[in-house]
Amino acid sequence: MNIAVCVKQIPDPAALYELDSENHWVIRPNDQVLDDTDRFGIEIGLQLAEESEGTVTLFSMGPSGSLQGIRQALAMGADKAVLIDDEILKGSDALTTAQILSAAIAKEGFDLVVAGMESTDGYTGTVPQMMSEILDVPCLSFARNVEVEDGNVTIERQTASGYEVVSAKLPALLAVTAGVVEPRYPTFKGIMQAKSKPVDTLTASDLGVEPHIGQTISSVTDVEARASGTVIEDEGEAYLKIVETLEQAKVI
């Protein structure tokens, strides 16, 4: 099975994000890291590839930088990566991102696309659904417990009140939430091999996609911060302050 996994390099989430004062985009350092939520999709892709003697190809759009995040994903065991890095794609909206990734995946060919539900740094949370429409495949979203058998994929899809079992024919797209599997740690061998695995770089024009411009940011303003209250050091009786606050709020 030919499995495409979408991944993203993001600025280290432990650091404070800064916005460019002119265009309001997140400033991206040269060394970006693999978005942690992508590890779940990679793990599912690797497991399904192992079952079917298939391959896992990573697809990513954004500035290559040092490729640190891509190498982290390759180190888990993916076979190769396709990266779309193009100056004209800076500040792209979700639809352009979906069009670019879909075009790159369609070009390579696929049986299954795996994506995280949303990135940690951008979180519009709609790119996988857009991709499924562009690729004309079912969108198995909010997926866990994925099984592939006889050309069919079956998942449990989380719903507002529980879950539903959803089944579809391949080719299909899976959008997974964090926590669905235990992502593997890269081995030393994996880390060494990742350094020499192929990373193809493409531009928007290679894929024949024009960036989509249908929205403009008119302003970015600071939100009035919530006034901070009292902070006290616990010296054994701080819980009494909590009891007092609960009384004032009339919940006890």
Add this chain to the structure above:
Amino acid sequence: MTAWVFAEEIEGSPSEGSLELLSKARSHGDVTVFYVGDGSDASWTTLGNHGATKVYHLDPGDSLPSAPAAASLADLLESDGGEVVLFGAGNTDRDVAGRLAARLGKPLVAGAIDIDATDGISVTSEILGGTKAVATAITAASPALVATRPKAFAAEAVGGSAPEVVSVPVPDVGRSGAVIVERHVEASVGPDLEAAAVVVSGGRGLGSAEGFEMVDELARLLEGAVGGTRAVVDAGWVPYSYQVGQTGKTVKPNVYIACAISGAMQHVVGMKGSSTIIAINKDPDAPIFAIADLGIVGDVHTVVPQLIGALKERA
């Protein structure tokens, strides 16, 4: 102008999110609802009560609704027109919104907390943990597609009359189709996280899944709901349905108690609307203290059991 609202049926009624959207949409004129589910007279009455003037009803049966709903909605928008289509934050809302945007080749602005239609459509959303507000002007031709955050607007019945209801056929979506084989309702213990007056949440600082037991007990004593951060959900200590934050639920309880939660942007955005925030954390520099009404710098493993003891004595 005409605004459209997407409504998914949840346990026999229009989703709470769709009723919130109706509050906003009706201020702009006529409101057409695209309703996905079995449908019932009670549902139509509820929608009319909240301001819907017309309802298109798609009953997808055992088909996964996302692809057929997007196809049907695209056709209706083309024939009826409409300036704006509003979606909530529900799973099916997001699936349909994404597919529709790609189908129409139009941008989708997500995470909206306000929408202004006085001069074109302008959408306000919050980014970076709710510290910055972004105003986005939609320049593409209508309809503007907007997905909102939960509880951006308050649902309010205004006693409107029954809407006109039109059934629409389920379109054939070819290889984009999927089938729902089974449906499972998972009974949750205690009050609903999004509606509870008290929410007690735990973070990674609890140390282990066992450490979460005191969070459960404290919530029980306060008749509140239990929540968690993405870190503890990723670690598998609690299910995803407990997650509070950007990628989980938005809560606005009377009292929010954050136990061993550092206050990452992703979490804060889902709870900063709480009336009173109480935070307990070992690290005096934890960002959660910047938004807490009462911050306790201390060990949850000491403070929470003491609090539980004190509450038990009062009972």
